[in-house]
Amino acid sequence: MKMQQIVVRSLPEAELRPDHFEAQEVEAPSTGDGEVLLRTILMSIDAANRSWMQGATYREAVKAGDVMATYAISEVVESKSPRLSPGDIVGGEGVWAEYDVRAAHKLQKLPAVPELSNLISVYGIAGKTAFHGLVGVGQPMAGETILVSAAAGSVGGYVGQIGKALGCRVVGIAGGPEKCKWVVDELGFDACVDYREAGLGKAIRAACPDGVDIYFDNVGGAVLETALFAMNERGRVVCCGAISQYDSGAPSGPRNLPGLVVVKRLRMEGFIVMDFARDDAKATRALQHWVQSGQIKVFEDIVEGLENAPHALIGLLAGDNKGKRMVRVAADPGK
Amino acid sequence: MKMQQIVVRSLPEAELRPDHFEAQEVEAPSTGDGEVLLRTILMSIDAANRSWMQGATYREAVKAGDVMATYAISEVVESKSPRLSPGDIVGGEGVWAEYDVRAAHKLQKLPAVPELSNLISVYGIAGKTAFHGLVGVGQPMAGETILVSAAAGSVGGYVGQIGKALGCRVVGIAGGPEKCKWVVDELGFDACVDYREAGLGKAIRAACPDGVDIYFDNVGGAVLETALFAMNERGRVVCCGAISQYDSGAPSGPRNLPGLVVVKRLRMEGFIVMDFARDDAKATRALQHWVQSGQIKVFEDIVEGLENAPHALIGLLAGDNKGKRMVRVAADPGK
Numbered sequence: 001m002k003m004q005q006i007v008v009r010s011l012p013e014a015e016l017r018p019d020h021f022e023a024q025e026v027e028a029p030s031t032g033d034g035e036v037l038l039r040t041i042l043m044s045i046d047a048a049n050r051s052w053m054q055g056a057t058y059r060e061a062v063k064a065g066d067v068m069a070t071y072a073i074s075e076v077v078e079s080k081s082p083r084l085s086p087g088d089i090v091g092g093e094g095v096w097a098e099y100d101v102r103a104a105h106k107l108q109k110l111p112a113v114p115e116l117s118n119l120i121s122v123y124g125i126a127g128k129t130a131f132h133g134l135v136g137v138g139q140p141m142a143g144e145t146i147l148v149s150a151a152a153g154s155v156g157g158y159v160g161q162i163g164k165a166l167g168c169r170v171v172g173i174a175g176g177p178e179k180c181k182w183v184v185d186e187l188g189f190d191a192c193v194d195y196r197e198a199g200l201g202k203a204i205r206a207a208c209p210d211g212v213d214i215y216f217d218n219v220g221g222a223v224l225e226t227a228l229f230a231m232n233e234r235g236r237v238v239c240c241g242a243i244s245q246y247d248s249g250a251p252s253g254p255r256n257l258p259g260l261v262v263v264k265r266l267r268m269e270g271f272i273v274m275d276f277a278r279d280d281a282k283a284t285r286a287l288q289h290w291v292q293s294g295q296i297k298v299f300e301d302i303v304e305g306l307e308n309a310p311h312a313l314i315g316l317l318a319g320d321n322k323g324k325r326m327v328r329v330a331a332d333p334g335k
Numbered sequence: 336m337k338m339q340q341i342v343v344r345s346l347p348e349a350e351l352r353p354d355h356f357e358a359q360e361v362e363a364p365s366t367g368d369g370e371v372l373l374r375t376i377l378m379s380i381d382a383a384n385r386s387w388m389q390g391a392t393y394r395e396a397v398k399a400g401d402v403m404a405t406y407a408i409s410e411v412v413e414s415k416s417p418r419l420s421p422g423d424i425v426g427g428e429g430v431w432a433e434y435d436v437r438a439a440h441k442l443q444k445l446p447a448v449p450e451l452s453n454l455i456s457v458y459g460i461a462g463k464t465a466f467h468g469l470v471g472v473g474q475p476m477a478g479e480t481i482l483v484s485a486a487a488g489s490v491g492g493y494v495g496q497i498g499k500a501l502g503c504r505v506v507g508i509a510g511g512p513e514k515c516k517w518v519v520d521e522l523g524f525d526a527c528v529d530y531r532e533a534g535l536g537k538a539i540r541a542a543c544p545d546g547v548d549i550y551f552d553n554v555g556g557a558v559l560e561t562a563l564f565a566m567n568e569r570g571r572v573v574c575c576g577a578i579s580q581y582d583s584g585a586p587s588g589p590r591n592l593p594g595l596v597v598v599k600r601l602r603m604e605g606f607i608v609m610d611f612a613r614d615d616a617k618a619t620r621a622l623q624h625w626v627q628s629g630q631i632k633v634f635e636d637i638v639e640g641l642e643n644a645p646h647a648l649i650g651l652l653a654g655d656n657k658g659k660r661m662v663r664v665a666a667d668p669g670k
Binding site: 051057058217220224225233237239240241253254255256257258259260261262263264265266267268269270271272275 | 386392393552555559560568572574575576588589590591592593594595596597598599600601602603604605606607610
């Protein structure tokens with residue numbers, strides 16, 4: 001059986017381009033003992049995908065010649081394991097390919113919800129990262145002010161909506177007037193400032209008259225530096241990503257670090273969503289509650305077709321998505 | 336009654352120099368209701384003194400024309416408050432002057448210990464900053480590795496000795512072979528690397544074969560950047576100071592921030608000693624225990640004479656002290 005896959009032809013040294021990838025037609029892999037053959041349904045497109053190309057992080061690096069790695073939701077089509085049966089829907093590490101073979105014990109069986117995409121967006125990586133980062137690391141309290149960069153992005157949008165549900169003032173940072181308007185009108189943020197305009201520091205101070213208690217940082221770089229100046233004493237900086245730095249060869253650090261951390265007694269803390277796995281059930285319960293109450297709206301940005309995955313990732317790094325981006329490789333089998 | 340005082344003539348824009356200060360002979364201040372007249376005995380000399388000249392921090396800025404601010408231990412010579420009597424020994428905010436007038440309720444009555452200087456060193460700002468930063472912020476556990484910059488300094492020396500007492504491997508960073516030898520031979524660190532030598536990163540990795548779990552940062556800048564690369568996942572960076580940056584006009588930030596904080600899920604946290612006032616009694620009890628058991632040795636670097644205070648501070652910023660630096664203005668009255 002032939003299938004399509006997308007390989008990393010060469011590793012980017014700076015900006016990621018389409019020619020760093022190559023589409024190939026190859027033989028579908030065959031299943032060994034304890035393994036299952038999977039048909040890819042949805043692939044999550046995340047800024048983290050780009051960071052995997054920079055070397056080993058919390059996971060092995062993606063190297064030249066590898067089929068590009070991803071988190072995927074798939075259907076089991078053939079099983080040589082008693083754990084899983086054909087027709088089961090599973091989530092786990094995958095690749096940019098129509099079919100994949102994995103050890104059954106490394107996959108998580110997923111509930112057959114009406115919209116599988118929700119298991120990648122609000123109940124998946126995006127919603128859980130927002131919940132664990134804001135609640136577990138940021139520890140917000142009603143009446144505090146939360147500032148969120150990449151506010152129109154998959155994680156940022158949920159951070160703001162969770163913050164509102166918890167009684168905080170929420171201010172976003174996004175690129176361009178159209179996105180900023182969307183963040184306020186559709187996501188319900190109290191305000192959103194445009195980092196492409198001059199005077200970001202002033203705009204943040206105007207939008208946060210009581211200062212910033214929690215800065216949820218998805219971007220690093222100059223925006224982080226500017227946000228630090230607006231922090232209140234004892235503020236928390238939730239370090240979720242450094243998207244501005246992935247595509248640049250020699251990033252420069254915020255000049256006010258560590259000075260402001262000392263003077264304002266800030267806490268800056270990095271995390272990945274797996275660190276809080278023990279609280280996953282709590283996160284899902286809370287997110288379901290807020291979705292049902294209408295306090296959280298789910299926005300998904302689904303790109304159709306495996307062949308469009310490189311552009312979907314490159315566009316994400318440039319900030320052209322609104323809501324959680326993913327690529328649909330095959331239709332939901334339940335539909 | 337005439338007295339000597341030292342005024343900030345102008346604020347430094349970069350390196351602090353003797354001509355930023357001016358000695359003056361003035362009339363001693365007179366005491367109002369609720370106030371006491373104090374004879375200064377000892378003045379603490381801290382890198383933080385320099386940061387006060389850069390603007391408001393956790394306290395008001397020191398401005399041109401002000402008598403230089405300090406933490407002081409003093410004897411009450413005249414009292415217009417029922418709280419304090421002549422002969423009492425007190426600690427609190429003071430100035431670089433032979434006499435000072437303060438509101439009695441802002442002063443802390445100190446025990447009449449044999450060596451008042453110990454109330455500035457091991458049982459004072461230095462020892463408490465080391466204890467609260469390492470224990471309260473860093474949360475060390477036996478078997479972990481602690482890296483400490485400015486290891487021969489007042490705080491760093493206690494951080495290392497406390498770390499050893501808690502069962503950790505302790506590695507210092509200091510300037511020059513003589514200081515590094517002193518840190519190992521006298522303070523009992525496991526190793527000490529010289530930041531003035533080339534190859535600091537390699538030297539840190541060689542001295543910390545299991546990586547770094549806690550980096551106690553007294554300096555910021557390039558040393559912080561290098562130390563971050565050696566951190567283990569879930570490591571803690573205790574942000575105590577940024578001495579390398581006080582004297583430089585346009586500090587550059589560590590290039591690996593916030594990238595490494597995300598990838599290694601680090602926690603960087605600033606603090607000042609007053610944040611942990613609720614644990615002061617615990618700190619004193621522990622420090623007394625370790626001094627009595629011989630696990631902590633007390634090193635003090637006492638400069639004689641008010642007129643030498645500017646040089647004492649400038650020298651401290653250049654790293655020429657070993658142990659807690661202070662200036663003696665008058666003899667201990669109990670001696």
